[in-house]
Amino acid sequence: MHLPKLTAIALATLAATWAGGPALAQPQSSGNEIKALKGTVEGLKKQLQDLRSQQTSSASNALDQARIEELRKQVLELRDLLQKQQTAQLPASLAAPVAEGQAEEAQEAVDARTPASKADIQGLRTDLENYKYDQSRLQERNIPSVVRNTKIGGSLTLGYATANPAVQPTSSAGTTLSAEERKNGFTPAVVGLNFSGNLYRDYEEGKNLTYRIAFQTSTNLGGSNAAYNSTGQSNTEGTQFNVTDAYLSYSFLPQSGNAEDPLGTLTFGQQVIPFGQDAQAIDPEVKAVIGNAGFVSGLGLGKRQIGLILKGDYDPYVDFTNNYRAPLLSYALGFVNGNGANKQDNNSMRDWIGRLVYTLPVDYASWFRQLQIGTSYYRGYSALGSSVSSATSNTTYYATKGLFTRTGFDLNWTHLPYSISYEWAYGKDQLYKNATNLTTNPDLYKRGKGQYINFGYTWGEQFLNSSKQQGKFDDYWPKSYQAFVRFDTWDPNISEVTARTSNSDRKQYITTLGLNVFFAETTKFQINYLHTRYQLEGATPTLLNPGSSNGIQAQFNATF
The missing domain is CATH 1.20.58 (Methane Monooxygenase Hydroxylase; Chain G, domain 1)
Structure with missing residues (x-):
């Protein structure tokens, strides 16, 4: 061995x-x-x-x-x-x-050890100065200058609509006088423009002061075929450029950027009121359905108001992996004039409004994710009676004011690709005491009630968190589609004891079938088919008051 x-x-x-x-x-x-x-x-x-x-x-x-x-x-x-x-x-x-077998030293390592000459350093300084000059000239010529941090945005909405039976040529047939019945046509374009930014940035606690100013065009043609702008001047083209949002917002709770921290803001100015779900979606860019539910306009909820509103949330649940945040409670409480946008109040009493939303505390993988239950309440005063002229003070005023209330309940569940939303609203308005109102509503209170339920199904990648976080070329965005059906009922006066003679006073049932196509993050096309049925209560249908009607609405909206 x-x-x-x-x-x-x-x-x-x-x-x-x-x-x-x-x-x-x-x-x-x-x-x-x-x-x-x-x-x-x-x-x-x-x-x-x-x-x-x-x-x-x-x-x-x-x-x-x-x-x-x-x-x-x-x-x-x-x-x-x-x-x-x-x-x-x-x-x-x-x-x-x-x-x-060792490889030769990389050229980058050799260059790193090579000292720069004085000429190299001077050349680099010259290149930097040229770049600074080019960027400065580019900003002066092509970029608008503002004093404070400002973000500019806007929207464009174009549409087409049909009606069967056709709109009859009466003095109150929509907003435009016509020589014959109108079966179809393009709808007026709606253009929006908005500015927002910071007025004060709190670097220590994150209690920032921000602002938003928004404008939107609208048409308001009456029987004289003329519109009037905010200064009272006649505009024969029928277009108005109105202020929609104009408010300051202060974050009384720190905005640290941590999603687990609660939020709290105090907003002062003209703004959307926090009532329900559909009443807050009054701008075209945020509407899932082209038209709002019947009770939104019937109860006067689709208006902006001037006032002070506090909003916030409590105990948010956060899933950082899926970029999901759901506060246990969301709240809003405010005081407003109650007379609408761009107007002084018509009485000395303020309206107040409150809303509370509870989100089921479940994790992201649960089928009950994003299940929300909300309730809203609005109490205010409106002017009653016809105008009265004072001989001594040369003024015109309403006879008196009356109390009104609005109560709402809503339920929303969104678990892609499925979504269900339900909302119920009830309104009670005090009436002016005269012979007509005593006949129709003996207790001098008009009560309206409405509700809707919406079923939706979405397919495509646009709303998936994985797609949102994925890098994209330029403005590319995957297409997504959303189909829905909505059943809506609205009764403007459930307490009326006499027969109703106009469809505007009758109970109506509206069924809407729709498709939304999202081309990009801020561009969508919507098409809705509507079937409306009126409760005639034995009356004979006429062209002005048919028993039912059908219509198609198509709308394109782009936001920038």
């Missing part, structure tokens, strides 16, 4: 390696000693291979096998020690040529 011989060779090699340690520190002899160590290791490996070939017939000898493994470990240790000495003790100028 050759085990003693091999063990001796291994020990001799190890001794030579230890002895070679100090020698490797001398640049003159380090190369020869490293070559000697390599030759010893290679010879030792060859002896080990020969031993294994000779020991094939006696592999059952456990002792010899253990010695072979011990010798193999010694060979590996010698090789590791040799590599460490080559790397640690040789100068950097000698290490590269000694290492076998």
Whole structure:
């Protein structure tokens, strides 16, 4: 057996390696000693291979096998020690040529060690100054300048509508006088423009002061075929450019950027009132259905008001993986004039409004995710009776004021691709005391009630969180589609005791089938088919008051 011989060779090699340690520190002899160590290791490996070939017939000898493994470990240790000495003790100028198979030094590393000349530094300074000048000129010529941080946005809405039976040519047939019945036509364009930004940024606590100013065109043609703007001047083109939003908003709770922190704002100015779901979606860019529910206009909820409204939430649940935030409670409480947008109030009493929304506390994977239950209440005063002129003060005023209330309940569940929303609203208005009102409503209170339920199904990638976080080229956005059906009922006066003679006073049932196509994040096309049925209560249908009607509405909306 050759085990003693091999063990001796291994020990001799190890001794030579230890002895070679100090020698490797001398640049003159380090190369020869490293070559000697390599030759010893290679010879030792060859002896080990020969031993294994000779020991094939006696592999059952456990002792010899253990010695072979011990010798193999010694060979590996010698090789590791040799590599460490080559790397640690040789100068950097000698290490590269000694290492076998090592790639040449990268050009980037060589450039990093090369010092820059004075001319190089001066050239870089010149290039930077030229770039600064070009950017400054670009901003002066092509970018508008503002004093405060400002974001500019807007929207464009174009539409087409049909009606069957056709709209009859009467003085009150919509907003435009016509020579004959109108079966179809393009609807007036609606253009919006808005500005928003920061007036004060709190860098310590995040209690910022922001603002928003928004404008929108509208038509208001009456029987004289003329419209009047806010200054009272006649506009024969029938277009008005009105202020919609105009408010300041103060964050009384810090906006740290952490989604787990509650939010709280105090908003002062002209704004949308926080009542229900559909009444807050009065701008084209946020509407899922082209037309609002019947009770929104019937109860006067689709209006902006001037006042002070506090909003916030409590105990938000956050799923950072899916970018999902759902507060346990959301609240709103405010005081407003109650007479609509861009107007002084018509009495000395303020209207007040409150809303509370509860979101079911479940995780993102639950089927009950985004299940919300809300309730709203509005109480205010309106002017009653015809105008009365005062001979002494040369003024005109209403006879008196009357109390009105609005109560609402809503339920919303959105779990893509499915969505269901339900809303119920009830209104009670005090009437002016005269013979007509005493006949129709003996208690001098008019009560209206409406409700709707909407079923929706969405397919496509636009609303998926994975798609929102995915990088896209320029303004590309995946298309998505949303189909829905809505059943809407509205009764403007459930307490009326006399027969109703006009469809505007009768109970109506509206079924809407619709499709929304989202081309981009801010561009959509909507088409709705509406079937309306009126409760005639035994009356004979006429062209002005048909028993039912059908219509198609198509609308394109782009927001920038």
